[in-house]
Amino acid sequence: MNRLQANLCLICVTLCWSTEVIIFACIPDSVLPFATTFICNAIASVILAACFFKRVKNELRRSGKKLVLRCLLLGALNCGYNTLYLYGLNYFDVSTGAFTFSMTVVVLPVVLLTMRKAVKAKTWLSVVLVLSGIVCALGGNIAGIHPTGFILMLLGCIVRAIFIVKLNDFAREHDSITLSTFISIFVSVISFGIWFFLQPETFGAIPWSSTIIASLFIHAYFIIAFAQTLNIFAQKRTTAAESTIIYALEIVFSLIWGAVLPETLIDRAIPTPFQIVGAALIVAGSVIEIVEFKGKRRLVNGAEKP
Numbered sequence: 001m002n003r004l005q006a007n008l009c010l011i012c013v014t015l016c017w018s019t020e021v022i023i024f025a026c027i028p029d030s031v032l033p034f035a036t037t038f039i040c041n042a043i044a045s046v047i048l049a050a051c052f053f054k055r056v057k058n059e060l061r062r063s064g065k066k067l068v069l070r071c072l073l074l075g076a077l078n079c080g081y082n083t084l085y086l087y088g089l090n091y092f093d094v095s096t097g098a099f100t101f102s103m104t105v106v107v108l109p110v111v112l113l114t115m116r117k118a119v120k121a122k123t124w125l126s127v128v129l130v131l132s133g134i135v136c137a138l139g140g141n142i143a144g145i146h147p148t149g150f151i152l153m154l155l156g157c158i159v160r161a162i163f164i165v166k167l168n169d170f171a172r173e174h175d176s177i178t179l180s181t182f183i184s185i186f187v188s189v190i191s192f193g194i195w196f197f198l199q200p201e202t203f204g205a206i207p208w209s210s211t212i213i214a215s216l217f218i219h220a221y222f223i224i225a226f227a228q229t230l231n232i233f234a235q236k237r238t239t240a241a242e243s244t245i246i247y248a249l250e251i252v253f254s255l256i257w258g259a260v261l262p263e264t265l266i267d268r269a270i271p272t273p274f275q276i277v278g279a280a281l282i283v284a285g286s287v288i289e290i291v292e293f294k295g296k297r298r299l300v301n302g303a304e305k306p
Helices: 003-017 020-024 033-051 053-063 065-091 094-101 104-114 121-144 147-171 176-198 210-235 240-247 249-260 273-290
Strands: 298-300 303-305
Touching: 003 210, 003 240, 003 249, 020 210, 020 249, 033 053, 033 065, 033 176, 033 210, 053 065, 053 176, 065 094, 065 147, 065 176, 094 147, 104 121, 104 147, 104 240, 121 240, 121 273, 147 176, 147 210, 147 240, 176 210, 210 240, 240 249, 240 273, 249 273
Parallel strands: none
Antiparallel strands: 298 303
16 A cells, blocks of 8 residues: 555545544434443444454564553543543534644644654645635634633644554554554543443433444444544554644535535535635645655655655
């Protein structure tokens, strides 16, 4: 797999992630997000471990404690930025919150510089375009952003940026399926602890129905077991900056779903002219980051070679 193919895989991953809003629309608001996170990650880890037991066992034998500790770190970072995101959303409507959380593309180059990693010139150009798209899409909502909500979202973006950088580093050294399996295990364990603290009755508090069960299993397989594993696999041949900028396309896909899907699946939301322009700028920023304008290059051990 070359870098372009890896980035195309990341676009597919982002497309999958953008359907989360459709799946979660089938789950009542009374079900805590930590409950769905625990259940879906637990199911995904069981699916991956059962289907690839020998592969996971061999990688665990090869990498041992280092693999477990790295997955624990990634699981903690994953839960950290999702928790900050969830609490930050209390101060935003869904649309504004989603665009604000995409500010990760602005934070990531700074995180890379603090880790003494190089940032290409075209990455800065892509960041400017994506940031312009976010600002354009938010429009007049920027003035009404709550300071507490903004701080929570900013902290979430910082934690997510660190997660992406570390995931990109670890993906080059470990088996993708094994990484995905253990990340899901640790995310489920941490999420269950928070869920139990907030809602001690846990499973008894969920109004179980066939729709909820189906939604949880679809999310576990489609969003976590498949998309998360594909994301890690693609990280071997791409960069943290490219990944983050491509992830911003999730907003574009979400706008499309809101405009074209029937009201039986999702609350229809026709994009405003400002959101359309903003989405176009985000797409332009992603294209600039993905396309190599200086001829074919290949990625060898994380470094670019002509």
